Amino acid sequence: MADLFKNLYSQKFFEALTDALQNVLEHFDKQQFLREIYNSEWEELELKQRMHHITTILTNYLSSDYPKSIEQIEQIIIWLRNNRVEDKVKYPDLVFMIFPHYIELNGLHDFKTSIRAFETITPFSTCELAVRPFIIKYEDKMMNVIQKWTAHPNEHVRRLASEGCRPRLPWGMALRRFKHDPTPVIPVLEALKQDDSAYVRKSVANNLNDISKDNPQVTIDIATKWKGHSKNTDWIVKHACRTLLKAGNREVLELFGFGAPEHMEVRNFSITNDRISVGDDLEFSFELYNHSNESILVRLEYAIYFLKQKGHHTRKVFKISEKKYASGSSTTISRRQSFRLVSTRKYHSGEHYVSLIINGSEFEEAAFTLQT
Incomplete structure (x- = not known):
């Protein structure tokens, strides 16, 4: 998968990019x-390294005047769109x-541009990814801009x-200040929780899920407040709590109706x-x-404890289903877990x-027992 991603910078990509550069930049070689x-x-370069390398080279071909270089980039994008680069x-x-x-x-020196x-x-x-250094350097100023973006007519800007x-x-530098205290982020999420775009609402959920990893009670309190507000906020809340649900957080489980399973x-x-x-599948x-004498709502999962190089095990949880089981019911369930080689696990x-x-x-x- 890593090879696949880095090879996205392909011959077709460079044909499209250089065609655009030739049409926008004078004397482009x-x-x-x-x-x-x-x-x-x-x-030898991976995807992000290739991205950085291309950007560094491109910088030498754009105007040394930063506002002018941004105008050139905007013209390049217009050319790419007009020539249906997505095809x-x-x-x-x-x-x-x-x-x-x-x-x-x-551009960190030129905030307005x-x-x-x-x-x-x-x-x-x-x-x-690019806005994050601006948040770190100009936190209050940048968060004011971000708050205004929540009302932007374009869904990509709102996202x-x-x-x-x-x-x-993921892939971006962590915002340590917000990991410690996410308070400045909350008004942004509040403004977007009813957004018309599912694309935006998914980002809100992912942001809350991030927050749950360092400040679980903040996410729990927001989930409790938002749940039942609308169908859209209910989806956000459930997706935002996925890490807490997998961790078996009792307060969150009960919020969604998953009681003690005695x-x-x-x-x-x-x-x-x-x-x-x-390469095999584990089958169980x-x-x-x-x-009991009544139906029970069940969140059913399984965990694999993977053996690590130093002899300890790490736990990864996989969801099977969420459904009600009738009183007195007996249900046979079977599952397969793949042990095919993947780039994210050794x-x-x-x-x-x-x-x-x-x-x-x-x-x-x-x-x-697994044999490698």
Whole structure:
């Protein structure tokens, strides 16, 4: 997957980019530009490194006058849009983050020009990473701008308001101040919680989920306040609490109707193949019995305890379902867990464990052996 992502900077991407540069920049030397791009280190660079490298080279071809260079970038984007770059390049929103990155590298000194550029560029390529140094340097000033963005007519700018101030944005620098105290972020989320765009509402949920990792009670209090307000806020609240639900937080589980599971019983939990190799699927099954005299809402999950290199185990929770089980019902459930090679996980030979989780409480556990 890492190779796939870095190769998004493909021949087709550079054809589109250099065509745009030739049409906007006077005396642009396409061959020289490509020679500088494909230097001796290019093949070893990962996606973000390639993005930075391209932006650094591009800087030398744009005007040294920062406001003028932003005008050039805006003209380049207009040319790319007019020539339907989305039909030629995969993930244009991602690969053209070279333009927001240019602002991040070169525009921190010119707040006014950069803010205007964020508004015009983010509908083409998201500026969520690039705004973060501005938040760190100009916190009060920048958060005032972000609050205004929550009422912007363009959904991409409204999403930027939420996404840009996430405390733990993936790929982006952490906002340590907001990890410690997310208070400045809350008015932004309040302003967007009823947004018409699902794209924006998902960002609000992700921001709250970030907050839950450092300040769980803040997210719980907001979830309690927002739940039941509307269908849209209910979706935000549920998505925002996903980390707390997986962690088995009792207050959050009860907020969504998942009570203590004392009337649920696991029977006949078994692993079909307790010795597997990398590339195989772990198969297991069990029966879930409700011996109460009423139906019970159940959040059903399982956890895999992955063996690490130093001999300890790390736990990862996987959701099976959320549903009601009728009084006296007995349900047979089977699952497969893939152990195919993925770039985000390294497997180690030895004993692993799988356990069942009902409404946040772990029940049965069984061991299996993985051979790498």
